[in-house]
Amino acid sequence: MRTGAAPKIDLRIVSPVHQALRTGVITQGRRLILSGNDAIVRGAIDVGARGYFGYPITPSTEIEEGAARYLLGMGGVFLQTEDEIAAIGAAIGASLAGLKVFTASSGPGISLKQELIGFAAITEVPLVIINVQRAGPSTGGPTDVGQSDVMQARWGTHGDHPIIVIAPNSPQECYEETIRAFNLSERYRMPVIILSDAKVGQMKEPAILPPLASIPIVNRRKPVGSPRDYEPFGLTEDGVPPLAGFGDGFRAHFTGLYHGRNGLPTKDPAMVDEQLRRIHAKLETAEAKADILKTEEFVTDDADVVVVAFGITSRAAKDAVILARQAGIRAGLLRPITLWPSDEVTILRVLGRAKKVIVPELNLGQYGLEIDRLAGHLSPKPQVVGINKVDTALISPADILREIKI
Amino acid sequence: MRIRIGPFMRPAMKKSIWCEGCGLGNMSSIITSALVSTVSKRLEVDPNTREGLERIKNNIAFVSGIGCTSRMPGQLDFNTLHTAHGRSLAFATGIKLARPELTVALAAGDGDIFAIGGNHFIHTARRNIDMTLIVYNNKSYGMTGAQHSPTSPLGEIGTSAPYGVFEPPFNVVNLALGAGATFVAQGALTTSQEHLDQAEALIVAALGHKGFSLVNLIGTCHTGWGARNRRAEAFRYRRYLEEKVMKLESWKALPPDEQGKYFPLGIIHQDDSRPDFQSSKPYLDAIERAKKAVAGTQELLEDITLVEQDPLAVYPRTSVRFAGSGGQGVLTAGETDLYAAFLSGKSGVFIKNYGPEARGGGAYSQVTISDGEIHFPQAENLEVLVALTQEAYDKYRGEVSAQGKIIVNSTAVKEFYGDARVIASPIGDLLAREVRPPKKEQGINVLALALTMGLFNLAPRGSVETAVKKYFSDKNLKMNLRALDVGYKEAERQRGLI
Ligand code: SF4
Numbered sequence: 004m005r006t007g008a009a010p011k012i013d014l015r016i017v018s019p020v021h022q023a024l025r026t027g028v029i030t031q032g033r034r035l036i037l038s039g040n041d042a043i044v045r046g047a048i049d050v051g052a053r054g055y056f057g058y059p060i061t062p063s064t065e066i067e068e069g070a071a072r073y074l075l076g077m078g079g080v081f082l083q084t085e086d087e088i089a090a091i092g093a094a095i096g097a098s099l100a101g102l103k104v105f106t107a108s109s110g111p112g113i114s115l116k117q118e119l120i121g122f123a124a125i126t127e128v129p130l131v132i133i134n135v136q137r138a139g140p141s142t143g144g145p146t147d148v149g150q151s152d153v154m155q156a157r158w159g160t161h162g163d164h165p166i167i168v169i170a171p172n173s174p175q176e177c178y179e180e181t182i183r184a185f186n187l188s189e190r191y192r193m194p195v196i197i198l199s200d201a202k203v204g205q206m207k208e209p210a211i212l213p214p215l216a217s218i219p220i221v222n223r224r225k226p227v228g229s230p231r232d233y234e235p236f237g238l239t240e241d242g243v244p245p246l247a248g249f250g251d252g253f254r255a256h257f258t259g260l261y262h263g264r265n266g267l268p269t270k271d272p273a274m275v276d277e278q279l280r281r282i283h284a285k286l287e288t289a290e291a292k293a294d295i296l297k298t299e300e301f302v303t304d305d306a307d308v309v310v311v312a313f314g315i316t317s318r319a320a321k322d323a324v325i326l327a328r329q330a331g332i333r334a335g336l337l338r339p340i341t342l343w344p345s346d347e348v349t350i351l352r353v354l355g356r357a358k359k360v361i362v363p364e365l366n367l368g369q370y371g372l373e374i375d376r377l378a379g380h381l382s383p384k385p386q387v388v389g390i391n392k393v394d395t396a397l398i399s400p401a402d403i404l405r406e407i408k409i
Numbered sequence: 410m411r412i413r414i415g416p417f418m419r420p421a422m423k424k425s426i427w428c429e430g431c432g433l434g435n436m437s438s439i440i441t442s443a444l445v446s447t448v449s450k451r452l453e454v455d456p457n458t459r460e461g462l463e464r465i466k467n468n469i470a471f472v473s474g475i476g477c478t479s480r481m482p483g484q485l486d487f488n489t490l491h492t493a494h495g496r497s498l499a500f501a502t503g504i505k506l507a508r509p510e511l512t513v514a515l516a517a518g519d520g521d522i523f524a525i526g527g528n529h530f531i532h533t534a535r536r537n538i539d540m541t542l543i544v545y546n547n548k549s550y551g552m553t554g555a556q557h558s559p560t561s562p563l564g565e566i567g568t569s570a571p572y573g574v575f576e577p578p579f580n581v582v583n584l585a586l587g588a589g590a591t592f593v594a595q596g597a598l599t600t601s602q603e604h605l606d607q608a609e610a611l612i613v614a615a616l617g618h619k620g621f622s623l624v625n626l627i628g629t630c631h632t633g634w635g636a637r638n639r640r641a642e643a644f645r646y647r648r649y650l651e652e653k654v655m656k657l658e659s660w661k662a663l664p665p666d667e668q669g670k671y672f673p674l675g676i677i678h679q680d681d682s683r684p685d686f687q688s689s690k691p692y693l694d695a696i697e698r699a700k701k702a703v704a705g706t707q708e709l710l711e712d713i714t715l716v717e718q719d720p721l722a723v724y725p726r727t728s729v730r731f732a733g734s735g736g737q738g739v740l741t742a743g744e745t746d747l748y749a750a751f752l753s754g755k756s757g758v759f760i761k762n763y764g765p766e767a768r769g770g771g772a773y774s775q776v777t778i779s780d781g782e783i784h785f786p787q788a789e790n791l792e793v794l795v796a797l798t799q800e801a802y803d804k805y806r807g808e809v810s811a812q813g814k815i816i817v818n819s820t821a822v823k824e825f826y827g828d829a830r831v832i833a834s835p836i837g838d839l840l841a842r843e844v845r846p847p848k849k850e851q852g853i854n855v856l857a858l859a860l861t862m863g864l865f866n867l868a869p870r871g872s873v874e875t876a877v878k879k880y881f882s883d884k885n886l887k888m889n890l891r892a893l894d895v896g897y898k899e900a901e902r903q904r905g906l907i
Contacts (some may be wrong), residue, residue, distance in 0.1 A: 031710040036748050076699030080506045085532035087855050089499035096503025122493050180856045206786050207759035209751035214710055249488040252467050256483050258491035267421055318784040328721055401786050
């Protein structure tokens with residue numbers, strides 16, 4: 004670290020801001036009451052996002068309203084577009100022009116954005132997309148909570164594509180994980196999805212925003228050297244090519260067609276293969292995994308009943324685990340904060356000790372499929388049980404405790 | 410000035426995918442020439458010098474969607490973007506907003522821009538964003554093999570209209586005008602050099618116009634649509650177009666029922682009086698207001714010490730619900746309550762109801778406070794309900810625990826059903842008599858909040874006062890502090906009664 008630089012907080016731990024306060028890395032902060040949606044806007048602004056394009060939809064609209072309130076006055080760009088597709092299209096355009104951008108939506112709106120999520124993935128454009136999940140399918144329950152976009156978040160757009168999906172469970176975490184989402188998006192040159200939900204988005208909690216100087220900010224790597232040699236999809240040591248902004252003097256072509264290292268369309272099978280594998284491989288290095296994967300473990304060391312839960316449901320799960328511990332049951336909570344890609348090593352380590360694995364989620368069994376897949380690698384395979392609820396109410400601590408006790 | 414377009418081509422893309430004889434080749438040269446001459450003038454550089462050439466190329470963003478036409482940007486050595494079907498205008502909007510100094514041009518086919526991209530077309534025209542859209546309008550989908558498009562003539566044959574097109578085409582010019590485009594021109598790519606020169610002049614004029622400009626170029630697809638409509642030969646198809654187009658002046662002189670048979674060529678509409686989106690007064694005014702607003706919301710850093718908690722302990726929690734009608738500020742009451750608790754080192758969660766349920770007399774905010782971390786945000790039972798209206802009381806009293814308390818605004822709530830948990834306080838009367846707000850019910854939330862906090866000692870009064878000062882700093886603070894005082898006094902009186 005350069006002398007005189009403010010000490011930065013470490014984003015890899017569960018609540019970097021709380022940890023920084025605890026360890027004295029920072030001693031001050033801004034104390035605010037924020038909803039999850041407000042907190043996402045604050046995180047985006049603090050990490051330097053200056054572009055928002057969106058379309059109103061419940062229960063994500065506060066993100067657009069927040070962006071409308073702040074961005075124009077900070078030299079940024081805000082536009083409520085004609086539809087959800089235009090929102091993500093304009094966001095990708097603005098990102099290619101050099102801005103850090105985000106767009107938020109929910110349910111039907113996220114479905115509409117899918118094609119262009121794929122465009123951003125194959126053209127490797129940094130972009131943060133927020134899905135404040137509501138109950139679906141279709142119009143479903145616009146004000147009701149749901150967690151039924153788990154598989155859509157991973158596989159919603161057509162074709163093989165890499166994606167990072169982050170599932171915060173509180174306003175504080177919405178703030179901190181939005182910062183991380185932008186940093187990952189810039190560092191790995193790709194779209195990152197924040198998979199929030201109606202409850203996390205709407206509930207308010209006290210949040211501590213750290214001093215701006217303590218926030219680690221990652222900006223996309225820009226090309227250096229002669230513009231003639233610039234390869235927007237070239238091979239680099241870490242698999243992430245540099246990205247120039249339109250107008251920076253490093254002209255390039257961006258297309259959703261299969262393209263070569265120079266960005267121009269290609270039909271060469273070897274080049275198509277190289278590029279598609281590279282955009283996946285850039286998330287596979289040890290360093291990338293350390294950056295991207297993030298899982299909270301709560302009393303899992305000796306747990307023989309493990310609850311795996313994310314987002315709003317993880318908060319009920321934590322209460323249930325505490326109550327179970329008080330009743331003398333060795334229960335633990337495994338909470339993926341990065342939902343995709345799966346933190347396979349951590350999950351397998353914790354599941355490897357468990358006799359029973361409970362996956363509560365507000366859908367008919369989606370993340371449970373992934374946990375069941377991973378559990379299949381273990382022998383003996385632990386029992387994997389889902390608690391699935393789609394009646395628009397939350398899964399309560401009592402619902403989970405009952406299953407822990409069986 | 411004739412521009413040599415060779416230096417603007419990407420060497421690897423010299424061989425295009427287009428059919429021999431297609432007008433797209435002409436269009437590509439014309440657009441390049443028009444872009445280079447316009448931008449070199451704008452930047453005051455010479456395209457024949459190396460430095461001038463670089464600067465011109467760097468200052469152009471050329472964007473497209475999907476289709477034969479949309480392959481054009483890939484050939485040209487500008488900042489180029491080949492987007493998804495129909496979406497080019499959306500992407501270009503993002504580029505132009507982020508980098509206003511760039512000259513942004515788009516090439517599109519008729520299916521791309523008027524069918525799947527129709528919504529973006531009308532809204533970009535409406536906003537008058539400064540960019541130039543050049544459409545190669547061959548009235549069909551070429552790349553997918555001669556299907557009919559929104560501009561295909563009635564009765565002609567396409568692969569998806571084997572018995573003749575039976576849906577009427579768009580009048581593209583009227584569509585653009587109706588959407589508010591400030592520059593609309595039409596040209597044709599025929600065999601005539603005059604038409605090609607005119608097309609280039611139209612694009613130059615469009616690029617020179619500050620605002621959204623459309624140049625609709627009537628073109629051909631001899632291998633696709635032409636082959637199915639007895640115009641399979643490129644030259645003959647282009648000759649055929651010459652009979653379909655007409656100079657604007659001559660067209661205007663036609664009787665109205667004749668006009669529909671021909672495409673007028675020229676600048677059909679140009680309004681330079683309307684500023685483009687990013688120069689428009691409402692946009693610039695909004696930016697100025699936003700700057701002031703943002704400057705006024707600086708948040709100060711405070712010293713913070715975290716209170717350590719036992720992660721495996723169960724801490725008691727208290728849930729308070731403020732319920733009333735929409736205008737009574739029950740949401741702010743809850744948030745102020747939560748902030749006061751936060752200031753005094755407690756944890757808390759705020760939830761609210763919303764949607765139709767929250768309209769009428771049953772809006773609520775609910776705050777759960779604890780010395781320990783709160784995970785599950787919902788409470789099984791309420792410890793305290795503050796009911797400002799009869800509807801709120803009737804609706805939520807069932808959720809209060811047997812040992813809980815219900816503070817009831819007895820000014821509005823007349824029927825208690827003999828509920829022993831009720832603490833009746835004439836909140837409305839106290840407000841009118843002792844706080845005397847300028848507007849009826851203003852301050853009722855602060856009074857009710859103070860009464861609740863005072864009665865149940867949920868946070869020290871100092872914290873409550875600081876919280877009220879924060880949340881009501883610009884909203885009649887004096888009156889609200891009066892309401893706070895009256896609320897605490899009422900809490901004292903009620904304590905005496907219990
Ligand atoms: S298919 Fe038609 S529009 Fe496309 S290049 Fe060939 S002639 Fe031109």
